[in-house]
Amino acid sequence: MDHSAFPAIDIDRLHVSYGSQPVLHGVNLSVAAGEFIAILGSSGCGKTTLLRTIAGFQKATDGAIRLFGRDVVNMPPEKRGMAMMFQSYALWPHMTVLGNVGYGLRLRGIARDEIRQRVAAILKMLNLSGLEDRKVTNLSGGQRQRVALGRALAIEPEILLLDEPLSNLDAKVRIQLRSEIKSLQNRLGFTAIHVTHDREEAMTMADRIVVMDAGRIAQIGSPKEVFDHPSSPFVASFMGAENTIALDVRPAADGVEVSVENGRSASWNGSGVMGPVTAYFRDDVASLDDPDALIDGSIILPGRITQRTYPGGHYRYVVAIKDRHFTVTDDRYHELDRAVGLRLPLASLHLFPTLETPGETHA
Amino acid sequence: MTTDHPLTAPRVAGAIPAFRKLPQTRARAPSASSVRWGGYLGTILKGLGLAVFAFMLFGPLANLALWSVAERWYTPFKLPVTYGLRYWEVVFRPTGDAMSSLATSVSIACLTVVVALAVSVPAGYALARLKLPLRTLLMIVFLLPQAFPSVAIYINVARVFYTLGLTGTIPGVVLVHAAHGLVYSVWIAAAAFAAVDRDLELAARNIGASPLRTFFTITLPLAAPGIMASAIFVFLESLDEFTGTFFVGVPQVTTLPLLLYNASMGGNYQIASITALILLVPSVLFMLFIERFLKADVLSKVGQ
Incomplete structure (x- = not known):
């Protein structure tokens, strides 16, 4: 047939x-x-x-x-x-x-x-x-x-x-x-x-x-x-990107400039939605860096390590950024309460225009 | 739902040791001897209770058995004067009334089962599977014959049957018995069908079975134990039925209970006792069967 x-x-x-x-x-x-x-x-x-x-x-x-x-x-x-x-x-x-x-x-x-x-x-x-x-x-x-x-x-x-x-x-x-x-x-x-x-x-x-x-x-x-x-x-x-942060995307000379409340803004040659956006990301996208690092294409959120576990192979840290907590893995050993920067590569974030709903939590 | 039934028995057995431990808890801490005396007293009370229960159950039976072998027994004697099997011989004589009544009773019971199943299998399936708007009402309709005084009903049934030419005929008696038996058979059949997982039917439909084929190869075999139990109930009820048979069947149709009634009214306690003992045999046999057939998950759905 x-x-x-x-x-x-x-x-x-x-x-x-x-x-x-x-x-x-x-x-x-x-x-x-x-x-x-x-x-x-x-x-x-x-x-x-x-x-x-x-x-x-x-x-x-x-x-x-x-x-x-x-x-x-x-x-x-x-x-x-x-x-x-x-x-x-x-x-x-x-x-x-x-x-x-x-x-x-x-x-x-x-x-x-x-x-x-x-x-x-x-x-x-x-x-x-x-x-x-x-x-x-x-x-x-x-x-x-x-x-x-x-x-x-x-x-x-x-x-x-x-x-x-x-x-x-x-x-x-x-x-x-x-x-x-x-x-x-x-x-x-x-x-x-x-x-x-x-x-x-x-x-x-x-x-x-x-x-x-x-x-x-x-x-x-x-x-x-x-x-x-x-x-x-x-x-x-649903696909696992359950962490959210609020960002602001503005056009700049070379691509866009992405700024985040309480963190350093970064220039990025990517494109997409403009204006206030909510970024969704998975735990494994984030990494630890210096709190004042300046890296193109990545935003850095300064925070503190509040918890450390060793599930095997690498360390897993909980980083507090203001009143919010993010989980991140890193190969190196860090002391608790250390000031760190949570590095998020913009290319790995899923950006969606922020809905005009009150009660949205901001990082 | 998985297909295996969780056994309740081990759970019950497991509960008993826990129960036994109760008196040993530190909070109460009774002395060893009082525990022992309490234990003895409990055992004695249980034994007594059991004895009373056994007497209530087996006392009348013993009386029946005694009467069936008493050739002469009159006051003031506490026990029969002469023993013998003369009346057994009378009952089992090929030309005797008892044998022909037994045949009538059994054939009426069998026909009643056929009629009851012919109604209760489709009705039970419909009640279990279809979303009938008046489901509860329908279930209650089958209970109604039980709600009214049976004599009042049967007198009217007899009148109606008389105009239809059904009085004194086997079909008339079968109809009366079936109406009575449907109370059990429809409810039990509905429970038995409801206990069959819907997915089991859908799995058959899905790979090409028509609704009818699905019913006969999947649903009915899986509900069969419950249906079988309902058939046995109907059979026993029919065998035992007196009032309806009396009003509709007399004088042409004589079943065992009617014979028993006539014999005991005529003062012939030996014949009455022997007839009663014969009536007892199928009941005991079938009760043993029912215990095997009716599973807990079916019983729990009766009347739902």
């Missing part, structure tokens, strides 16, 4: 409500065949609702969902030809591993012997060989989720939906299964949509990340784009 002309999934102005409560407010998303998309967002942002609407478990109030050009928005889930992995595994406790993995094949009227063969091949692929006749209730969490993956892959779906399938597993199994799912996707070429609230999981698995906020898509882009160039303060802080 020739699907190449159409995107695997094309979501067009999708609205979903629970009763009178709107959950999705017009979501647009196009997913190419073979692409791995991660939908990232905090709980209640509508990411699971979006996935369940794509699967057909939840009715859309408006909009379209097209799979390879075919509108499925009013189609029952069994006609959509997808497979899903659930957070709760959703394995059938009254069936064996063979019964679970072979269920989809049995529905398709495949002969018993062939089902056994195909299931054995899938179990081999998932390192579950020989567990065919085991009760699923006698398996570990990691094994259960592998069986659920096998059950989904057995029907050779073109689209695999993952509803936080790794969040109930312990860290080691989670990372292992993460790379297994990714390599299976490379090998089998299915399109995947993975809903998660784990940033690292989304970054490592996905070709593109969709960040959702309150029923809308906040940003779509490659992991690097979303991480390095967040399009909004929400995305910036």
Whole structure:
């Protein structure tokens, strides 16, 4: 079949409500065949609702969902030809591993012997060989989720939906299964949509990340784009840039001049927003320097070290700047209460115009 | 929700040692002998309580057993005058009333189970899964037959059934028993279906199963233990039912309880006792079954 002309999934102005409560407010998303998309967002942002609407478990109030050009928005889930992995595994406790993995094949009227063969091949692929006749209730969490993956892959779906399938597993199994799912996707070429609230999981698995906020898509882009160039303060802080300082950007002869209250202003050859801005940055962007250092392209905030820990490899300091505290790592040993400068390279800050809201804290 | 049920038993067992430690806390510090005496007294009281309970439970049964083997027993004698199995022989004689009543009772009970399940499985599923606007009201409707004096209801039922030609027929009795049994079966079936995780059904729909196929391969097997228990309740209720059978079935339909009533009204305590003992057998057997089938997570959802 020739699907190449159409995107695997094309979501067009999708609205979903629970009763009178709107959950999705017009979501647009196009997913190419073979692409791995991660939908990232905090709980209640509508990411699971979006996935369940794509699967057909939840009715859309408006909009379209097209799979390879075919509108499925009013189609029952069994006609959509997808497979899903659930957070709760959703394995059938009254069936064996063979019964679970072979269920989809049995529905398709495949002969018993062939089902056994195909299931054995899938179990081999998932390192579950020989567990065919085991009760699923006698398996570990990691094994259960592998069986659920096998059950989904057995029907050779073109689209695999993952509803936080790794969040109930312990860290080691989670990372292992993460790379297994990714390599299976490379090998089998299915399109995947993975809903998660784990940033690292989304970054490592996905070709593109969709960040959702309150029923809308906040940003779509490659992991690097979303991480390095967040399009909004929400995305910036969701991607880990949770520290903020207020800056003032003014045009200067050679680029811009950036000034900060209580610190030295710096000239910078970058460009972007002008006027009062809020800068968002991650802990690892900051470094320690001399309080009166003057470095082009970096601003220096004078402060004092109030805390020192050694997590291994480097020291971690808490620097107090007026009444605010920032965490910074440094290789060198410093005494507590020492006056230092918190150096922030302007190129690594995410600058957004400051909203005219009272109560904004200023550094 | 995971599929394995947390066992409550170890938790209960774990609580007991903690309870035992209580008297040893320093704050109270009673002397060793008073602890021992308190312990003895507690044991004796518990033993007594158990004995009273056992007597209330098994006393009437012992009386039944005694009557069933008493060929002659009259005042002022405290025990039967002659023992024998003559009446057992009378009851189990192939031409005897008891055997045909037993057959009638069992077939009525089986039919009642079929009718009750035919209603309670779809009704229970709908009550558990669908967001029915009048869900609570519907649940209460199934309870209503229990709320009114049964004799008043059955007299009217008998009148209505008479005009329909259902009095004195097995279908008439089955209908009366089923209406009564639905109280249990609908509530238990709704709880059993509600205990099946929705994701388990969605997982089947998702990989291509139609709603009907999903119901029969996933939902029903998972709810089966609860449904089975409800069927057993209905069976036992039907076997035991007297009032409705009396008003609707008499004189053509004679079940075991009716035979028992006739025998004891006629002063034939031996036949009555033996009939009662026969009635007891399925109850005890099924109660053992129910204990295996009904799990805590189903029971906790009854009436929700």
